[in-house]
Amino acid sequence: MYYVVSFAILVTMALALIRAVVGPSVYDRVLAVNMFGTKTTLLLSVVAFLYGRPDFLDLALTYAMINFIGVLAVLEFFQSRSIRRENKQTD
Amino acid sequence: MVILFAVFLLTLLVLTAVAIVRTDNLFVAVMLTGIFSLLMAANFFILDAADVALTEAAIGAGITTVLFLGALALTAEYEKSISTGRWLSLGVVAVTTLILIYATFDKPRLGDPQAPVHLHVAPWYLEQTPQLIDIPNVVTAVLGSFRGYDTLGELNVILTACIGVLFILGGRRGQYSPSDGTKSLSTIHSLRHHLIPKIVGHFLIPFIILFGFYIQFHGEYGPGGGFQAGAIVAAGIILYALLEGEAQALRAVPRSALMGMVVGGAMLYGAVGIAGIALGGNFLDYSVLTDNPVAGQQIGILIIELGVGLTVCGALLLIFHAFAAREETD
Amino acid sequence: MALVIDILSWILLTVGGAFIFIGGLGALRLPNFYTRMHAASLTDSMGSILILLGIMLQAGWSLAAFKLLAILVFLLLTGPTASYALANSALLSGLKPEYFRPDNAEK
Numbered sequence: 001m002y003y004v005v006s007f008a009i010l011v012t013m014a015l016a017l018i019r020a021v022v023g024p025s026v027y028d029r030v031l032a033v034n035m036f037g038t039k040t041t042l043l044l045s046v047v048a049f050l051y052g053r054p055d056f057l058d059l060a061l062t063y064a065m066i067n068f069i070g071v072l073a074v075l076e077f078f079q080s081r082s083i084r085r086e087n088k089q090t091d
Numbered sequence: 092m093v094i095l096f097a098v099f100l101l102t103l104l105v106l107t108a109v110a111i112v113r114t115d116n117l118f119v120a121v122m123l124t125g126i127f128s129l130l131m132a133a134n135f136f137i138l139d140a141a142d143v144a145l146t147e148a149a150i151g152a153g154i155t156t157v158l159f160l161g162a163l164a165l166t167a168e169y170e171k172s173i174s175t176g177r178w179l180s181l182g183v184v185a186v187t188t189l190i191l192i193y194a195t196f197d198k199p200r201l202g203d204p205q206a207p208v209h210l211h212v213a214p215w216y217l218e219q220t221p222q223l224i225d226i227p228n229v230v231t232a233v234l235g236s237f238r239g240y241d242t243l244g245e246l247n248v249i250l251t252a253c254i255g256v257l258f259i260l261g262g263r264r265g266q267y268s269p270s271d272g273t274k275s276l277s278t279i280h281s282l283r284h285h286l287i288p289k290i291v292g293h294f295l296i297p298f299i300i301l302f303g304f305y306i307q308f309h310g311e312y313g314p315g316g317g318f319q320a321g322a323i324v325a326a327g328i329i330l331y332a333l334l335e336g337e338a339q340a341l342r343a344v345p346r347s348a349l350m351g352m353v354v355g356g357a358m359l360y361g362a363v364g365i366a367g368i369a370l371g372g373n374f375l376d377y378s379v380l381t382d383n384p385v386a387g388q389q390i391g392i393l394i395i396e397l398g399v400g401l402t403v404c405g406a407l408l409l410i411f412h413a414f415a416a417r418e419e420t421d
Numbered sequence: 422m423a424l425v426i427d428i429l430s431w432i433l434l435t436v437g438g439a440f441i442f443i444g445g446l447g448a449l450r451l452p453n454f455y456t457r458m459h460a461a462s463l464t465d466s467m468g469s470i471l472i473l474l475g476i477m478l479q480a481g482w483s484l485a486a487f488k489l490l491a492i493l494v495f496l497l498l499t500g501p502t503a504s505y506a507l508a509n510s511a512l513l514s515g516l517k518p519e520y521f522r523p524d525n526a527e528k
Contacts, residue, residue, distance in 0.1 A: 003092065005472060008438035010099050012445030012464065017103055019448050019457070020126060021110045027454050027511040029122045034503050035448060035461045037152065038496060039441070040129045042472055044136055045492060046434075047096075049476050051139070054485035055313045058306065059136065059145050061492050062323060063129075065299050066153035068499035069330045070125060072288060073153075075510045076333050077160040082514055285509065291502040295495075 002050040009043045030074050037067030096137050104130045115170045121159045128152045141314035142230045145306070149322035154407055157329055161414030224388045226311040234316065235392035239375040242395070243360055246402055250357050253406035260413040292334045299327035307400045311389070317396040321403025328404075329411055337415045346412065349405045356402030360395050367391075430478040437471030444468060455518045458508055465500035469493065 013036060020032035041063045048056040107130060111123045128151030135144035199206035220232045234242055307320030332340035364375040371379050377391025378384035440463060447460025473493045480486040512518075 005438040015445035057488040073157040
């Protein structure tokens with residue numbers, strides 16, 4: 001029963017990867033990475049039950065946290081970079 | 092069915108690697124490296140290596156992306172194209188690849204029970220761990236006790252890397268911004284002035300750090316241990332630094348405390364080894380720590396994992412502060 | 422009773438998988454960044470709720486169900502926040518959403 005779901009999640013991961021490679025603006029790519037992280041979390045949960053090892057759920061929980069921190073770090077980088085560009089232009 | 096998963100994930104991995112190499116926008120490369128690390132963790136998980144997958148998750152997806160972005164903020168965004176020597180490097184890579192592929196013809200198949208690695212050491216570890224150490228997670232037993240020297244060496248490698256980065260980037264550049272809140276480089280648009288991420292982030296930080304402690308002490312029973320826990324706690328404090336500003340994070344966990352953690356962790360590990368000698372055994376022999384050898388092994392593993400967690404957390408935070416502090420002076 | 426739980430979790434998992442696939446397809450095919458964000462948030466919220474509920478039904482009352490609940494709460498908290506921060510950052514950097522105007526549409 002878990003094979004259908006894991007297949008759907010894997011296909012969506014491929015679609016997100018295409019969006020990360022193609023996406024014209026950088027925000028498309030950040031969106032794709034965020035989506036990829038959430039899908040990885042779900043894939044890890046489903047596969048953990050598929051293999052009958054429910055004590056592997058720690059990995060999914062870790063990923064849910066780390067993905068969030070990664071996306072926030074990227075956004076902080078963007079904003080400080082655009083601020084620096086504005087300051088340079090006004091100097 | 093595992094083959095289908097593995098082939099799919101490995102194909103995505105190859106596509107990501109090709110995309111990373113082909114792009115010349117370094118920011119896109121950093122994003123795709125994040126995806127690469129996620130794919131690698133999924134691969135490790137499919138291969139049933141949970142500890143490695145957890146370490147890849149904790150360090151690769153979060154901390155490495157943050158450090159790459161910190162480095163990218165200090166440098167240019169587009170890669171300078173290399174015009175000379177491309178065919179030479181392509182030739183060298185092709186020859187090396189062919190040699191490596193030829194070398195794998197001799198390898199036993201993946202998971203073959205008759206492979207040499209499964210006949211000598213691995214059954215011995217699997218049989219002796221319940222008798223000698225009696226913890227469910229054999230990986231931690233091998234890492235902490237049977238191969239304790241190697242882990243001591245890894246810990247000192249991390250310590251040396253941290254020292255090297257601090258020498259290069261300078262530990263004391265970047266003064267604190269004045270506490271009356273004026274003239275920080277990132278003005279009102281920075282992340283710390285948005286309400287929603289700030290509230291949600293503040294809510295999550297205690298849980299992240301608690302989860303890090305859980306992983307630290309749960310390493311004997313499930314996937315976990317010192318490396319992963321140090322990375323998760325460091326990620327929680329980095330989240331605090333992203334939300335509140337680096338100066339505030341330095342006030343919360345000062346640099347002296349971080350240096351103490353880095354050095355103290357490595358010294359704790361060495362101290363356990365020397366305590367083994369002082370109590371009559373060999374270096375890093377945990378059986379002599381208490382009366383019951385099995386309990387001594389467990390206590391020894393607990394203490395060295397604590398040392399590993401302290402050093403990893405301190406090292407990652409020091410490197411992060413070294414990058415972030417340098418940015419403020421520009 | 423076990424059959425009912427199995428059927429229920431089958432349904433939840435399949436519908437969740439369908440939502441995730443639709444979200445991924447939308448993220449690829451929709452024209453604008455903000456519209457793609459709508460599609461991606463679909464996978465974050467509905468997909469994760471249905472799939473994790475489906476697995477929780479299979480796990481019964483155990484530590485695994487509690488961990489799955491923790492994962493669900495985490496994803497529901499951090500997913501919309503990340504989408505908000507991303508959209509805000511994109512808007513402040515000047516990426517303008519395209520508005521539909523009647524003279525834009527082809528007849």
